[in-house]
Amino acid sequence: MRLSKSFVPTLKEVPNDAVVASHVYMLRAGMIRMLSAGIYSFLPLGYKVIKKISQIIREEMDAIGGQEFHLPGLNPREIWEETNRVDAFGDTMFHIKNREYILAPTHEEIMTFHARNVLKSYKDLPQIWYQIQTKFRNEARPRSGVIRGRQFLMKDSYSFDATAEELDKSYSLHDKAYRNIFDRCDLKYFVVGASSGAMGGTGSEEFMVKSDAGEDTVAYCEHCTYAANVEVAQSKILPNKRSEFSSELKEISTPNVKSIDELCAFLKIDESQCAKSRVYIHDDIPLLVLMCGNDEVNETKLEKVLGGKIRPAHLEELKEITGADAGSIGPLGFKGRIIVDNRLKDANNLYSGANKNDYHIGGIDMNRDANKPEYFDLRIVKSGEECPNCNNKLEVFSAIELGHIFKLGTKYSSAMGANFLDESGKENPIIMGSYGIGVERVMACYIEQHHDENGIVWDSVLAPFQIQLISLNMKKPEVVEASENIYNELTANGIDVLFDDRIDAQAGFKFKDADLLGMPFQVIVGEKKLKDNKVEIKIRKSGERFDLDINELMSNIKKLLKS
RNA sequence: CGGGGCGUAGCGUAGCCCGGUUCAUCGCGCCUGCUUUGGGAGCAGGAGGUCGUAGGUUCGAAUCCUACCGCCCCGACCA
Known part of the structure; x- marks a missing residue:
């Protein structure tokens, strides 16, 4: 291609709106242009790369028996109502104004629509169907160029199986295919076992790339490849040792001492001797959460323990609930459940708030003084703590999700009546899996990992x-x-x-x-x-x-x- | 959706605080000509702007006020 006759509008200066490297270089190299927030045009050079990535994905999907579809982005709303996902997506789904259509944010419903009444026998299974297609999501806040857009290219595939064992096979075929794809693209990635969230289902893995532009926070161990979203990550941090003798309770005047740091400085004690109090509201009932020192409450873990939704109590509510304002709250005399992080299990000689402004209590023994404490792992892990699987250090950092594989089970097939007859002639819902890759994210992540101060550094696999x-x-x-x-x-x-x-x-x-x-x-x-x-x-x-x-x-x- | 920032030519910017010979600065890019050609060329000439939009204050608004729109960042949300 002759540059003199080509549309490759390079920029010598950094555009004002671009912050992350991949965004800067995609703009500067004349590969993309923004049309509106989170909506990008791919110019010829950028589109060449997209086509190359798509081709790699296509080859690997075909290699595991995938069959490529091309599905409509414009969908009748009623199909999405069959699975209740119009409500589930809420404002994230784009709605057409002058007809009962929506813009598809993903394609479980459409694939299931094609499967039902057609895949009718166990003899028709297994199937793997995929497509590489534009998705539409009304993101509240698009960001980082192409990494989070309102319109984006996604490879999504769906497996249809007769048994859980067959689903496991389809799932591991995808796992292998994904590793091949990201290896071929020369990406340094890692795999996180994740909770399956609103997609429903029983097992899932996220393929992630470390990046400051990422939106997820993960804990990762380079040594044993332990990787977990920080929402569920654990570390091997030791509980407080119980001293042989528990001291007497003593009330201490602590004027203007609010934070754990201030308390430690004031009393000249270590933060591990402090029980930090947080009040949450669960089903309209207040409860107290005690953490060791400056440990942060992991609200995802807390929700899992309690079931249902929680929220932190408002500052104005605290006095009524505990008798004190934030900074002076503690377990003694607290009316309600007391949920305690494992680090404080059986601990004694602790300091905490007195539920009386400007006073703290020393000599607290969890076993003696707290009202029926319930112990759970509630911490947010921090960089440098020990990996739960080996003795090396965990690193906590942000990461971009490149791909996600899910075992869906029968959520969609049941809701939409996609059933098959098994060998005994019994009707069962098809067991499904769903598997996605953000195609532009592959490109952006590649550039995040392969650039220097002068520009992009392609290797021949993805180079335009x-x-x-x-x-x-x-x-x-x-x-x-x-x-x-x-x-x-x-x-x-x-x-x-x-x-x-x-x-x-x-x-x-x-x-x-x-x-x-x-x-x-x-x-x-x-x-x-x-x-x-x-x-x-x-x-x-x-x-x-x-x-x-x-x-x-x-x-x-x-x-x-x-x- | 909350908080912060920004909007002046294709890109990057000055001017805004202290309204007035600045109806607009500078660099890059663009057009014409000549020269130049191994790490962002030089000279000369030239084109390009409803200063985001709409109101308002004022004798006078890029500059002050109000509303709206757009974009970026942080947060919330996120299949």
């Missing part, structure tokens, strides 16, 4: 072009002739070449653009070296440059592309 051919001076006939010849030869050999044949661009300008666009290899044709019948090769990744005799160019390029 294998080679950027740079003619340094299109006004010198000999340079033009040599680069045209090289262009024709490379192209004739089936190599995808981006030819910078722009007449009025200076050498330095072209070099900068080439580094920004980031093709794996640059072939540089200049007047000086041409006199010795040589051209220069630059390897984008290493920055290494060397000269090659023009006659040997083709064979060397082929070697480079294979390496």
Whole structure:
């Protein structure tokens, strides 16, 4: 492709609105443009990459027996009402104003619609159906360029099985396919076992990439690959040791001491001797949560323990519930359930609030003084704590979700009446799985992981072009002739070449653009070296440059592309 | 949806606090010509703006006030 005739609008400056690297470089390299918040157009160069990623996905899906569909993005609302998901999605679903249609945010219902009454016998199963298609979600807050959009490309597949064992097979086929896909794309990723949330179902895994642009927080152990969403992550932190003797309870005047840090400084004690109090409202009933020191309450864990929804008590409610304001609340005399983190199990000689403003109580013995404490793991794990599986350190960081695989079970087939007859002639709902990959996220994550201060660093698998051919001076006939010849030869050999044949661009300008666009290899044709019948090769990744005799160019390029 | 920030030419910006020869600065990019050509060229000339939109205050508004729209960031939410 000739750059002089192509639409590759590169930007030399960083656009104001872009913050994360992938967004900056996709804009600067002329691959995408924003149309509206969270809605992006892919320009030719960017779309080439999308097509390459899609092709890899397609090959791996086909390899596990997947069959590709192309489904409508515009769906009748009534299909979504069969599974109650119009309500479930709420404002996240786009609704068409002048007809009873919605814009599909995913495709479980549509695939199930095609399966029901057609997949009628166990002999028709298993099936794996997939598509690579645009989804629409009315995200409250699109962000990070293409990473979270209101419209995005997703590969979604659905498995239909007769038994739980068969579902396990379909699931592990996807697990393997996903690993192949992300490996082929040269992404450094890890796998998190996640709670299955609103999709319903019994098992799931998330494929994640570490990134500051990520929206999930995970705890990860490099050593044993333990990985968990911080909402459920655990660590091997030791409980407080119980001292041999429990001291007497004593009330201590602690004027203006609110936080644990202030309390520790005031009393010259360690934070592990403190029981921090948090009041939550569960089904309109207040309860007290006690954490060790500065540990944070993990509300997901707490909800799991209690069942149902919780909320932190409002500051104004505290006095009525406990008799004190935030900063002076504690377990003694608290009316209601007391839920305690495992770290405080059986602990004694603790300090906590006195339920009386500006007073704390020392010498608290959980076993002696707290009213029926219930112990659970309630902490949010922190970086540097010990991995629950091995003795190495956990790292807590944010990450982008690239893919997600779910065992759905029969949630959709039951709701929509997608049943089959088993060998005994009995009717059963089809057992389903659902599996997604964010295609643009693959591209964005690749760039997050493969760029430097000058631009993107593609390797040949995803690169829009294998080679950027740079003619340094299109006004010198000999340079033009040599680069045209090289262009024709490379192209004739089936190599995808981006030819910078722009007449009025200076050498330095072209070099900068080439580094920004980031093709794996640059072939540089200049007047000086041409006199010795040589051209220069630059390897984008290493920055290494060397000269090659023009006659040997083709064979060397082929070697480079294979390496 | 809450909090914060921003909106001046294709991109990046100055001017805004202290309204008035600034109906608009500078850089990049764009057009014409000449020169130049191995790491973002030089000179000369030129095109391009309802200062986000609509009201208001004022003799006078890019500048002050109000509302709305749009975008970014943090949070909430997230299949």
